[in-house]
Amino acid sequence: MAAWTDISGIKQRIEASSAEEITASYLETIGKSRINGFTTVWDKALEVARGIDKDGNSGPLAGVPIAIKENISTTGLSTTCSSKILEGYVPPYDAHVIEKLKAAGAVILGKTNMDEFAMGTSTESSCYGPTLNPWDIGRVPGGSSGGSAAVVAAGEAPLSLGSDTGGSVRCPAAFCGVVGLKPTYGAVSRYGLISYANSLEQIGPMATTVADIAILMDVIGGYDHRDSTSINRENTYIDSLKEDVKGLKIGVPDEYFGEGIDEGVKKAVWDAIGKYEDMGASWKKVSMPHTKYALASYYIIAMSEASSNLARFDGTRYGLRVEGENWHIMASKTRALGFGEEVKRRILLGTYALSAGYHDKYYLKALKVRTLVKQDFERALADVDVLMAPTMPTPAFKIGEKIDDPLSLYLADVNTVPVNLAGVPSISVPCGFANGLPVGLQIIGKPFDENTILQAAYSFEQNTDHHTKRPWEVA
């Protein structure tokens, strides 16, 4: 049963058969997978589904299966960030979003592959090996939430959660032809998300339709006292599911169509903007002059925060331990063996950027540039309702193409990282194909104005057929 089914379709099928049968059919599909999207399949998934059939559950996701990224804590279910250093680690508690999903009746199918500690754009740096793109198994699914996007695209799960520090939900959504949202910073609790760069990241939903993204946000969003950066603000995301963009003002930043952009991507995105015009929206060019510095600022901040956040993986309390004659040697040997190359590079660079003599040159400078990038968004969004641009400058690249040159991999994030520096919400929706590979349209909104970008995305989806195309895996 490798097909794309949305939440309402699954509910109808549960009605006709049972939650257990639906979960069983997804588990069967996962069993035949050729894309290495799942790292662990939960051995209690069927039991949970049976419980829902038996006890009834009126939650919005009753009996609906979902896949969860490897860096979101799940009680009793391995959570390793796809890193050898966390091999065998089983969290004793659930992340806030997992508590919410369980209360809503969702059935967790298992955990999905990612770049080690979410540091990457291709899901190649995982200790479980790369995930393959369901549209072309010679290509990457994007990253870092590559597993979460690929399993949805391959029909192995109808929904998933990822996390987005610099594009890690939107990039794989674009590369795999599904929908992915990075919420406003503070809209979804990070409690239980294993931190990489805590001032930048948010957990975000992935699905085959915009409506499912809104339904999922209504479940996982909202205030949580255990995340001190959680913002107390009510919103009903499904209110956004209205087909109307008349009068919508779109800003198109020139800087997002810069050097290295693929012609096919450019065409698909401009065709989409043309479609909006046909539907009654208007667009104008806007300038965001600090965009070119966002990438360096982002990487300095992300690496600096990572050097601090990843200090906890020292072999003392969980995961790998390599013995040494004292604690420092034990920790140094454990971290040398447990972390992969890219994670080590980022910790080393972050440590350097924060060290005496270099703090002002790198870290403080990056934070000041962050202010300028954020002001670019404030200026542009004062004038228009949303910004539209390509999510990624190219379609999915080949496996192995960029892995040995970290800088070339960083450059792929040019259109996604500014959004995280500014903390604004952004969604990637399928808007066509370039050389047979999916292209994502990125729609960026004002802080906490998810509903405007969801409505714009929903209206586009209702008036186009890009989201109905299927990869070979589910064709």
Next chain:
Amino acid sequence: MITKEKVEHIGWLARIEIDEKESDAYAEKLNSVLDYFGQLDEVDTDGVEPTYHVMDVVNVFRKDEVRESLPQEEVLANTEHRQEGNFKAPRIM
């Protein structure tokens, strides 16, 4: 410029053992990224405040009262290095 010696020093600060054979390769890759970061020198940031955090949130406090916490058994379940309810690690000094 990060030298080979500097790589080993940062490795020590970050508690990541780097052997001599690896330090050249690290120095090369780290320097290529640092060169790229150097482009921020072009940006005029005089009088610009740093953004540590995008939202205007200040410290969030809770009442200092005893609450239920995770059971000790479960917290210690992820390591075999434990003794009498504690994590057991090699000596620090």
